[in-house]
Amino acid sequence: MSSVSVVLRDTDDVAGLASFLQVVSSQNWQKEVEIIWLSERGQSSRLHASSRIPIKTLYLEPGLLASSEALNRGCSLASGQCVIFTDGHTQPLGDAWISSAVEGLKHKMVAGVYAPVLPGPGASWMSRVGAGLCSIPGRLQKPRRIDRLPIPDFAPCNMAVSRAVWCRLAFPENESAWKSSQAWALAAMNLGYDLLLDWNFGARCTGYADTQPPCEQVWSYDALEAEPDRSACPRRLVR
Numbered sequence: 236m237s238s239v240s241v242v243l244r245d246t247d248d249v250a251g252l253a254s255f256l257q258v259v260s261s262q263n264w265q266k267e268v269e270i271i272w273l274s275e276r277g278q279s280s281r282l283h284a285s286s287r288i289p290i291k292t293l294y295l296e297p298g299l300l301a302s303s304e305a306l307n308r309g310c311s312l313a314s315g316q317c318v319i320f321t322d323g324h325t326q327p328l329g330d331a332w333i334s335s336a337v338e339g340l341k342h343k344m345v346a347g348v349y350a351p352v353l354p355g356p357g358a359s360w361m362s363r364v365g366a367g368l369c370s371i372p373g374r375l376q377k378p379r380r381i382d383r384l385p386i387p388d389f390a391p392c393n394m395a396v397s398r399a400v401w402c403r404l405a406f407p408e409n410e411s412a413w414k415s416s417q418a419w420a421l422a423a424m425n426l427g428y429d430l431l432l433d434w435n436f437g438a439r440c441t442g443y444a445d446t447q448p449p450c451e452q453v454w455s456y457d458a459l460e461a462e463p464d465r466s467a468c469p470r471r472l473v474r
Contacts, residue, residue: 238266238267238268238269238314238315238316238317239264239266239267239268239269239315239316239317239318239319239333239336239337240268240269240270240271240309240312240313240314240315240317240318240319240398241259241268241269241270241271241318241319241321241333242271242273242306242309242310242312242313242318242319242320242321243255243270243271243272243273243321243322243323244273244300244301244305244309244320244321244322244323244391244412245272245273245274245300245322245323252270252272252274252290255270255321256270256288258326258327258332259288259333260287260288261330262327262330262331262332262333262334263330263331263333263334264333264334264337267315268288268315268333269288269289269290269291269313269314269315270288270289270290270291271290271291271293271309271312271313272290272291272292272293273293273295273300273305273308273309274292274293274294274295274300275294275295275296275297275299275300291312293308293309293312295308300322300412301411301412302410302411302412302415303406303407303408303409303410303411303412303414303415304408305391305412306320306391306406306412306415306416307405307406307408310396310398310401310405310406313398315398316340316397316398316399317336317337317340317395317396317397317398318395318396318397318398318401319332319333319336319394319395320391320392320393320394320395320396320416321391321392321393321438322391322392324392324440324441325352325392325393325438325439325440325441326438326439326440326441327393327437327438328353328437328438328439329435329437331435331436332435332436332437332438335348335378335433335435335436336348336395336433336436337395338378339378339395339431339433339436340395340396340397340431342429342431343399344427344428344429345380345397345428345429345430345431346396346397346400346404346420346423346424346428346429346430347389347394347395347396347397347400347420347423347430347431348378348394348395348430348431348432348433348436349388349389349390349393349394349395349430349431349432349433349436350388350393350432350433350434350435350436350437350438351388351393352388352390352392352393352438352439352440353437353438353439353440354439354440378431378432378433378434378435379431379432380429380430380431380432381429381430381431381432388432389416389417389420389430390412390413390416390417391412391413391416392438392440393436393437393438394416395436396419400423400428403426404419404422404423404426406418406419407419407422
C-alpha cells in the first residue's frame, strides 16, 4: 500500500487548508499523497498552484459535509489505497500520522485504523483525563486489533479506511457521517475484517473549548511531565 488520499472535510476558507497542508508536508511519509478537500465554500486556486501536494476540491451543498454522502464521495474521488478522513476541527499529532495508518492497512483483513481525538485547549479537566494513558508520547502501546463494538472513537474526524474494503462495502447512506462510520465498522466486522487502534495515529481537537468533541476524549498531551494520578481516571474506554 503505497498511495494515500487524505480527505479533509472543512467548512472554512483556504486558511484552514493552508495550515493543514503544512501538517501533511511535515509527515515522515515520502511517497505519493493527495489531498481531497471537501468544502462548502472557499477559493483555492492559489493553493492549487503553489502546493507541492496534489489537491482535488469538491464543493458540496450546505449540510452535506456532516453526512455519509461526504464520506462516499471522498472515497470515490480518492486514488490512494489508504483513505484518511479528518476535518477542520482536528489537528494531526506527530509526524507518523500518515505512515501509521498505511502500516496498519497493509494487513488485508484490517478495514480501518483509528485513534481517539484528544481534547483541545480550554477543555475541562475531566475531559483531559481518562483511561488512555498509553497515548502519552514515549509510552505508546503497540497497535492492537479491535474485534467488537461499540467503538465511539471510530469516527470521520480521525480514521483511515482501506479503499479496497470500501469498494466492497460503501458507507451506509442517509445517515450522519458519524453514524455511518459506526455502521460501516460493524458491517466490516461482520464480514470478518478487523479495526486497528494505533495511538501513533493521534490527533487533537482544535475547534472546541469546554465541550466534548464528536469523539470520546481520553487524555491530553499537555500533562507530559507529571505522572498522572491513575486512581482518578475514569475506566471508560478500557477494552
